[in-house]
Amino acid sequence: MSADSPPYRLVQKLLIKKRKMPHSRLRCLHDKNGTNSHDVPSNFQLLFFAMCRMSSFPWDALERALQNSPSEVILDILRKTCLHPICRQNPPSVKYRKLFLSELIKRHELYASEPLDELYDALGDVIGAKEETVCYKSYLLPSGEPVGLEENVAVISEGTTGLVTWEAALHLAEWALEHPDIFTGRTVLELGSGVGLTGIVVCRVCKPTKYVFSDCHQSVLERLRNNITRNGLTEQGSPGVSVLTEEVDWQNVKKDQLRRIGADTIIAADVVYDPDIIGCLVRLLAELLKCKGQQRHPEVYIASTIRNPETYNCFKNELEKAGLKHIVITHPVTQVFPYNRIVSIEMIKVHC
Template sequence: MEKTEYSRFRCFDDKNVENVHDLAYTFQVSFFAMCRIATFPWAALEKALLNSSSDVILDVLRKTCLHPICREKPPSVKYRRLFLSELIKRHELNASEPLDELYDALGDVIGAEEDALCYKTYLLPSGEAVSIEENVAVISEGTTGLVTWEAALYLAEWALEHPDIFTGRTVLELGSGAGLTGIVVCRTCKPTKYVFSDCHRAVLERLKNNVALNGLTRPDSTGVSVLTQELDWESAQKDQLGRIGADTIIAADVVYDPDIIGCLVRLLAELLTCKGQQSRPEAYISSTVRNPGTYSCFKNELEKAGLKHLVLTHPVTQVFPYNRITSIEMIKVHC
């Protein structure tokens, strides 16, 4: 994806459009992140069509379905089909001349075979793109770890604003899932070593694919030593954790099941005991609070284990297009 001066995600509607380029950019970042079709600024597009005829549609099309990223790392077939159908409908309602490019693009996906996998691509402030291979289904192979969740996007945005937490450090991520947060940290925050971890076989395979997809298997590309490890919270041994030697521990959307809270807290206590480490490790956990009871239980268990936690209330600038209506909370955990 080409570099752009727009380093933060903007939300445009029919009352908030600076120019056609802004509008096309918003369509672009929303399309590659596979945002819900209904959330696109369609009213703003219709308004722009009144002034620029079909040029704005062509600009949107070139930045989405005709963009090189869409050929190499495309959103799902179904998603592209729905997007193009809506784009054609808006164009037909507001323009007199048909566009062959629109119908050609739709023709390409009408007969395409749907795959179980797709790609979501997110634009970093630098203009670089991070692409994540995901499962089309939210739940697949008995896990939800094959897709990216809002808390992971929020944690990645928080990391972009606090690179000092990661620079020059060894970072361990618990429950890395599809890998978005860690890839962003490795690409932007300059840790010395980054350890992705999970315990599900399919998730670990996806993690390895996404790490390679984003060039992190080449040490010369970022200067970060990157590892992907199996880490079972219940059976993790002290020597395994000691070999990792984490200075900073992060996790996103890991507090959702009451049955795993106990082993998660025990693991955090072991990681944060500071034995044999020059500095006190700290953990940062981003959670979508779906069940307040479960989340309160987690905080209570932290207290029982002698761990302190601090809710981080400073606002985090939104970089990626996702729903922030849900309650997401960041906490710092330390001993």
């Protein structure tokens, strides 16, 4: 950041103002509940890189930790978020980082007698950054490695909702981490892959022989290919897994295409949301389940966020009409990724 730049001058003014702030203005919240200051920065890291809502951050736990060593705790959070290498490679949106840093500054000044220069330097860098229509979200695997995704800032854009990650995809990814045997050594077809979160997690952890990402929207397919490459998976040959991206139009899919893919395991997340596409989705599932020439009968797993019970029940009724049965998978999954767990998500296995 240049010494002549407006953000730099703004930050310097803020620093001067805060250095003049009398200690008597600092507020201390007394709370006898203890907290592990090492856990707080790690939790902030998970939530920050997934661009979770500010209200979901453990602010109360942070304020308890700040009573003992405010600058050290805030600096640890800063190093795990805005100053972390992941943030340089896959930065959350400019607006999000501004809000996050503003909240940290607000909390820090309640407990510290001196400002933390690193905080204001980070804010100055963000103030001078240009807001984009895309942002990056990163989800940390149990190993600590990130799955970085380029997504649109807007939930609906370019005529599709497929350019962002939805809760059911995260739930399905967590379920896959607990059931790698369903994917290991198999050919997996994912319907409606979106930006690719679930498939990338499966490829990175569950060791399928071949993984076929699919979608029908051209903008989604382009973003999907970018995210696959971003995470070290390429169609030219990825370590340990053959990765393909296919355009699969549920309405006009060809039997030859399905036979060529030859999937052993078929998964989908958040594909049951529009009554107009339920019919072609069920017909596709029926065709996949009766495909010949495969060594084992394919298994089909679908994770759905139940936003409209009427639409979801319509899907189940159409499955029954097509001669397909389903089993609701009731086993809970271990929380790995941060997302809204209040929403109703159901996993089913579809079979003949």
